[in-house]
Amino acid sequence: MAGTINKEVCGYPLSIFFIVVNEFCERFSYYGMRAVLVLYFKYFLRWDDDLATSIYHTFVALCYLTPILGAIVADSWLGKFKTIIYLSIVYAIGQVAMAVSAIHDITDTDRDGTPDNMTFHVVLSMVGLFLIALGTGGIKPCVAAFGGDQFSDHQDRQRRTFFSVFYLCINGGSLLSTIITPILRAQDCGIHSQQKCYSLAFGVPAALMLVALVVFIVGSGMYYKAEPQGNIMLDVCKCIGFAIKNRYRHRSNQYPKRQHWMDWAEEKYDKLLIAQIKMVLKVLFLYIPLPMFWTLFDQKGSRWTLQATTMNGYFGSLVIQPDQMQTVNPILILTLVPIMDSVIYPLINKCGLNFTPLKRMTVGMLLAAIAFVCAALVQIEIDVSRKQLLYLFISSSHFYFFFLNLIFRKHCPPSHQHPRTDDITSKPQEGNNAIRFVNGMKTAVNVSIPAANFGLIEPFSYSNYSLIKNGKVTFTLWSGSQSCEYSTDFGFGSSYTFFIPSTLVFGPNCQESITAAEDIKPNSVHMALQIPQYFFITAGEVMFSVTGLEFSYSQAPSNMKAVLQAGWLFTVAIGNFIVLIVAELAKLPKQWAEYVLFASLLVAVCFIFSIMAYFYTYIDPAEIEAQFKKNVNEDDEDNKHKLQKTEVEMNKRDSIKCHDEDDKDKQTKM
Numbered sequence: 287m288a289g290t291i292n293k294e295v296c297g298y299p300l301s302i303f304f305i306v307v308n309e310f311c312e313r314f315s316y317y318g319m320r321a322v323l324v325l326y327f328k329y330f331l332r333w334d335d336d337l338a339t340s341i342y343h344t345f346v347a348l349c350y351l352t353p354i355l356g357a358i359v360a361d362s363w364l365g366k367f368k369t370i371i372y373l374s375i376v377y378a379i380g381q382v383a384m385a386v387s388a389i390h391d392i393t394d395t396d397r398d399g400t401p402d403n404m405t406f407h408v409v410l411s412m413v414g415l416f417l418i419a420l421g422t423g424g425i426k427p428c429v430a431a432f433g434g435d436q437f438s439d440h441q442d443r444q445r446r447t448f449f450s451v452f453y454l455c456i457n458g459g460s461l462l463s464t465i466i467t468p469i470l471r472a473q474d475c476g477i478h479s480q481q482k483c484y485s486l487a488f489g490v491p492a493a494l495m496l497v498a499l500v501v502f503i504v505g506s507g508m509y510y511k512a513e514p515q516g517n518i519m520l521d522v523c524k525c526i527g528f529a530i531k532n533r534y535r536h537r538s539n540q541y542p543k544r545q546h547w548m549d550w551a552e553e554k555y556d557k558l559l560i561a562q563i564k565m566v567l568k569v570l571f572l573y574i575p576l577p578m579f580w581t582l583f584d585q586k587g588s589r590w591t592l593q594a595t596t597m598n599g600y601f602g603s604l605v606i607q608p609d610q611m612q613t614v615n616p617i618l619i620l621t622l623v624p625i626m627d628s629v630i631y632p633l634i635n636k637c638g639l640n641f642t643p644l645k646r647m648t649v650g651m652l653l654a655a656i657a658f659v660c661a662a663l664v665q666i667e668i669d670v671s672r673k674q675l676l677y678l679f680i681s682s683s684h685f686y687f688f689f690l691n692l693i694f695r696k697h698c699p700p701s702h703q704h705p706r707t708d709d710i711t712s713k714p715q716e717g718n719n720a721i722r723f724v725n726g727m728k729t730a731v732n733v734s735i736p737a738a739n740f741g742l743i744e745p746f747s748y749s750n751y752s753l754i755k756n757g758k759v760t761f762t763l764w765s766g767s768q769s770c771e772y773s774t775d776f777g778f779g780s781s782y783t784f785f786i787p788s789t790l791v792f793g794p795n796c797q798e799s800i801t802a803a804e805d806i807k808p809n810s811v812h813m814a815l816q817i818p819q820y821f822f823i824t825a826g827e828v829m830f831s832v833t834g835l836e837f838s839y840s841q842a843p844s845n846m847k848a849v850l851q852a853g854w855l856f857t858v859a860i861g862n863f864i865v866l867i868v869a870e871l872a873k874l875p876k877q878w879a880e881y882v883l884f885a886s887l888l889v890a891v892c893f894i895f896s897i898m899a900y901f902y903t904y905i906d907p908a909e910i911e912a913q914f915k916k917n918v919n920e921d922d923e924d925n926k927h928k929l930q931k932t933e934v935e936m937n938k939r940d941s942i943k944c945h946d947e948d949d950k951d952k953q954t955k956m
């Protein structure tokens with residue numbers, strides 16, 4: 287670690303403090319922006335659900351594909367330090383572009399609260415997202431590896447702890463931002479008209495990214511900055527290509543076999559480079575089954591959140607929204623990482639078990655599979671409760687229509703006798719409640735709540751269904767100048783029809799005359815039932831992901847550490863594609879069956895991985911590289927000696943030759 291100010295605090299290099307704070311702010315920025323992104327697409331850019339979802343997933347996939355680019359730039363050209371600085375600037379510009387794209391006033395020329403030039407907002411936000419994907423993905427493999435670089439060879443234990451703390455910072459940032467940015471988004475802001483404040487929800491992550499950059503620069507004088515080693519990726523590709531070609535050229539039996547197919551590159555390439563490529567290939571081979579873990583893990587943001595929308599989110603007086611259940615993951619990470627590091631792993635060690643990184647990762651995969659079995663059980667519970675509710679609904683709705691027909695025949699002129707048949711038959715989406723009103727009065731009634739207007743309901747007629755959120759809602763009914771307020775509490779996913787009787791007397795006690803029929807009962811399965819599945823997936827994540835991050839670092843040759851980190855992140859991108867492929871191909875009618883399918887696939891993959899892991903031999907790349915360098919030096923010394931010896935012999939021979947020639951000359955002269 288030459289050329290560093292090697293200050294240490296409690297055995298740790300001081301420089302890593304700046305790196306973990308940088309990571310905290312960067313992850314706050316990333317997860318905070320991501321938390322409100324789909325809603326921004328849907329409500330600000332006015333895209334439909336499908337478009338919003340596909341652009342969202344494309345963005346996430348891009349964030350995990352760009353690490354390859356960042357790693358190549360860092361390892362072969364700029365070095366990790368400069369790559370982090372430059373790409374962080376690109377990242378911050380992207381976040382600022384997002385914040386600006388969400389200011390509706392910029393194009394709201396008629397000042398009605400909606401942007402008038404949507405193309406401007408769409409283009410700016412797409413440019414912003416592209417820059418963010420480039421920035422966040424590009425620096426991702428560099429920051430972790432750069433942190434690892436700060437430790438000396440004898441600080442193995444501290445480096446392991448660093449990776450755990452690093453993971454804690456990621457989740458601390460993610461947890462805080464996932465709580466804060468939705469709150470910011472829900473505020474109203476604007477110059478000419480007040481709208482939901484997406485610009486603030488993107489602006490704060492942009493500010494945090496700038497803080498991340500500044501903190502990283504402040505630590506500049508303390509970092510150990512390994513020099514980039516030239517275009518290593520190109521060398522690696524050329525070397526592999528040559529080995530394959532050379533092997534093919536010498537395929538006949540007359541040529542002696544070599545220990546490893548990469549050894550066929552020996553004719554042209556340095557032995558050290560070949561050894562390093564072998565190390566990387568061994569780890570990359572182990573990575574093949576890993577995307578399946580991410581396939582399951584990343585569904586907590588999609589399938590599991592959708593599952594939560596069909597559940598009851600009342601936790602005492604606290605109401606948890608379906609998308610807020612995702613915060614259980616970072617909360618559990620913050621609890622589990624220290625417990626694992628300070629209690630579970632040491633305990634396992636004390637029992638004499640060698641819980642190697644690859645064993646931990648295998649257990650992590652199994653835990654993720656268990657999480658999906660839990661998710662399947664919860665799904666079955668939801669389906670059963672829904673069946674019961676549907677039965678209740680069908681029977682109550684028959685009774686209810688019989689009753690309505692009686693009223694209408696008695697009171698309505700013939701033109702109004704057409705009870706609507708487009709009644710709701712399935713649970714409203716996203717935990718909303720579907721509400722409608724039946725006006726049994728002879729005069730028209732207007733019904734409204736702050737968030738929706740049911741419109742003017744003609745005498746003896748129905749309003750359409752309106753979707754409203756859970757919690758207490760106060761309806762205001764107007765008929766001419768008379769009004770009536772009706773308050774009630776809603777849970778999640780229910781449907782109600784409210785009857786305004788012909789005898790309604792407007793005034794303070796009007797509430798008692800209005801009756802409600804429960805068409806669909808609110809969700810009865812509690813969201814707390816998702817906690818076990820979150821627990822298992824998070825415990826799996828700690829064993830799999832935290833360990834994998836450290837494993838990738840420790841098994842990589844010195845000049846290819848960021849490349850291996852990028853390879854690790856690439857498994858996340860592949861995992862996300864597998865979700866789409868499996869879900870599309872399997873098309874299982876029951877959600878619980880899909881969960882079981884994913885769990886079974888992971889168990890199968892885990893079995894294969896455990897066999898591969900069994901045959902893996904852990905290496906110390908630094909030691910191997912040092913050995914190679916020593917051998918080369920010894921070879922050089924040998925060569926030097928040989929050269930000197932040859933030179934001496936040649937000189938001797940030359941001088942003898944000279945003497946001979948002199949003698950000959952003398953003889954001829956004589």
Ligand SMILES: N[C@@H](CC(=O)O)C(=O)NCC(=O)O
Pocket residue numbers: 313317453456457460461615616619827
């Ligand atoms: N547990 C996740 C964070 C989250 O989903 O909130 C995590 O640690 N991801 C790793 C990362 O690098 O972002």
